[in-house]
Amino acid sequence: MIMTLLRRELKVARRNWIGLAIPLLFFIIVVSLFPFAVSPDAPVLQQLAPGVIWVAALLSMLLSLEQFYRSDYQDGALEQLLLMSSPTMVAASKILAHWLLTGLPLVILSPLLGVLMQINHGVEHSTHTWVLMLSLVLGTPTLCLLGAVGMSLTLAASRNGLLVSILIIPLYVPVLIFGASTVTASLENMRYNGELAILGAFLLITLVFAPFASGRALKISVG
């Protein structure tokens, strides 16, 4: 089930890549404008880097939520999927596909934006970049999972983008706080395992509950 659905999602995405490119482009543009607007000074940028990159990543994820279940809901594919397998499985495979298409590209692009924000300024090694990537690897799936719950709850409402944002942003904030502070801790040469552990804990908790909750909500939205 998961593999079949995943293959289909990737095929659809490949033929509809513009929709996925927009949130990614947004991520790059927001971060790359900061050096122009604030200051091209390396120490200043370095200090801003964790917050700026994380906020941009969060907004980009929020932007891409719009496409989560929407097209499947509109063309009726969602109800066929719900007839053919359990709601939790449907939600889990959609979430996995969505993360691979939106979260993973952010992670891959983040070192580039790290360079742009002078994240490794003053050090010989590239630990900071790795910590940034690691924090995004742990954080973005959580954002995806939470977003899935929000989207599936509001599917039946027209123009649900704003509603989802209001519902979901409070839940995104803890992830943002610990995500950005992981990178900040690394920049200040402090231990960052604690923050990473909390990001991991967020991920595990949402991994357990979100597919189930999202599946239930899908069932209600379709009914």
Add this chain to the structure above:
Amino acid sequence: MSQTSDIQFNGLYAHELTVSRSEQVLLEDAELHLAPSTITYLHGENGAGKTTLMRCLAGLLPADHGEVYWNKLPITHPESNYFQDLIFLAHSLSMKNELSIAENLSFYASLRTKVSLNKQQLQQQISSVLNELGIGGLEDRMFAELSAGQQHKVALARLMLEPAKIWILDEPFVNLDHKTRGWLSEKALAFKQQGGTVLFTSHHHIEELPIDQSVGVEHE
């Protein structure tokens, strides 16, 4: 709520079904029995609740009261095979515009069967069904590029590609030419002969398809 053992009917059986939509009661304490090897015609005016009833029977819409049974088990029962046996074709065709006809059809076929399918065999099956429907050779065409009638035919092709015991078809004859109407009727009769149950709606009388049972939904 009645016990499972009370239900002696095979096929689909709705017991004391009450369904409402936006606070309007469409059905109250309805009994409906769709036996194996029967074709049932569901009729009613626009907005009378035919689609709502079908979605309820397909398990997509929870009933306010009552229960739907499939071969004596409630359809929500964990051991029920209902969802493996059911093909529900709704108004929305459930096909992806970004995928080709063959990709759309093989996606649903491989979701339905748990074992991995022989790909070549499936492709051949798809080709032959599309040939019968008069859209042979268009397998690799994107779904979005087809005409409305052709898109509808693709959705109907699913009936031939996925094993099932009950078909619930919402307006299957709409948008179809004479020849395809005949094709669908023929297939429905063959399905009935194999013990299949068919429930369909239509606004017109379909001469080609003899029905065993006619059920009406009316406004209060």
